[in-house]
Amino acid sequence: MEEEKYDQEGSSENLGQPEEGVVEDSGPVNYNTINVPTLAELKAKGKSAEILLWVGCAGAYDDRYQKVTQDLVRILSHLNISYGVLGIEESCTGDPAKRAGNEFIYQMQAMKNIETLNSYGVKKVLTACPHCFNIIKNEYPELGGSYEVLHHSVFLQQLINAGRLKINGGGEFKGKTITFHDSCYLGRGNDIYEAPRSVIQALDVNLIEMKRNKSKGLCCGAGGAQMFKDAEPGNKEVNIERSEEALETNPDVIATACPFCMTMLVDGVKHHNKEHEVKVLDLAELVAKSNNL
Numbered sequence: 001m002e003e004e005k006y007d008q009e010g011s012s013e014n015l016g017q018p019e020e021g022v023v024e025d026s027g028p029v030n031y032n033t034i035n036v037p038t039l040a041e042l043k044a045k046g047k048s049a050e051i052l053l054w055v056g057c058a059g060a061y062d063d064r065y066q067k068v069t070q071d072l073v074r075i076l077s078h079l080n081i082s083y084g085v086l087g088i089e090e091s092c093t094g095d096p097a098k099r100a101g102n103e104f105i106y107q108m109q110a111m112k113n114i115e116t117l118n119s120y121g122v123k124k125v126l127t128a129c130p131h132c133f134n135i136i137k138n139e140y141p142e143l144g145g146s147y148e149v150l151h152h153s154v155f156l157q158q159l160i161n162a163g164r165l166k167i168n169g170g171g172e173f174k175g176k177t178i179t180f181h182d183s184c185y186l187g188r189g190n191d192i193y194e195a196p197r198s199v200i201q202a203l204d205v206n207l208i209e210m211k212r213n214k215s216k217g218l219c220c221g222a223g224g225a226q227m228f229k230d231a232e233p234g235n236k237e238v239n240i241e242r243s244e245e246a247l248e249t250n251p252d253v254i255a256t257a258c259p260f261c262m263t264m265l266v267d268g269v270k271h272h273n274k275e276h277e278v279k280v281l282d283l284a285e286l287v288a289k290s291n292n293l
Contacts, residue, residue: 074293177250
């Protein structure tokens with residue numbers, strides 16, 4: 001058990017102290033050019049939001065995944081959906097600390113977030129991060145935080161099925177070959193396989209599966225706090241192996257729905273010198289670009 005190892009040794013082997021960053025980087029969130037209402041601003045005006053958009057650490061701080069956040073915001077705004085963010089009140093869910101075995105830091109972060117969410121009477125949470133999705137949906141309830149939690153792949157599918165979100169014939173992706181990488185926390189962790197594929201197929205593209213997919217899909221190599229570990233002895237990094245499987249489908253685009261997977265696959269594609277031929281894009285980016293948002 002990772003938690004037992006942490007208790008005995010002070011930190012997981014080769015892991016360092018990622019939980020220190022969890023505490024130090026608890027805010028403020030860097031939204032760059034994103035202009036969205038915060039729940040505090042809405043409350044001050046006597047208003048509320050139907051949906052809380054949980055941005056997550058990657059969606060706020062990572063340059064690449066900020067683009068995903070921006071496109072998701074564009075979609076929400078385009079459809080006039082009632083939403084808001086926590087802004088500087090959002091902090092890390094505590095997931096990295098928990099996966100590294102530090103239950104104390106996890107509970108401290110989780111209870112802080114739950115107190116904030118409950119103070120605004122939040123009912124529905126939307127996020128583009130499977131790690132945030134999984135922990136808020138499945139582990140926050142035991143600490144007093146029970147909400148309807150949606151991953152953006154499911155949310156986008158619902159909007160498309162309801163006819164609210166129109167896909168303009170696939171836009172620039174029409175007829176392109178796309179392969180989808182299943183995030184562990186989205187797929188095996190929460191049995192969400194068809195929603196992201198449904199969104200991709202709505203683009204009128206050629207969806208090609210990797211040889212290992214869905215419940216048999218290979219991890220990108222970042223989950224379970226592995227992203228923060230030193231490389232272990234071996235002949236090949238996991239993300240290199242997974243990127244090879246993706247490239248074997250001869251895709252124009254490798255689609256994903258997770259910031260961790262995004263980072264690992266982008267690095268893997270660069271390792272194979274294919275970054276100018278193959279794009280790695282999130283579902284929100286595919287939808288936004290197909291609608292010229």
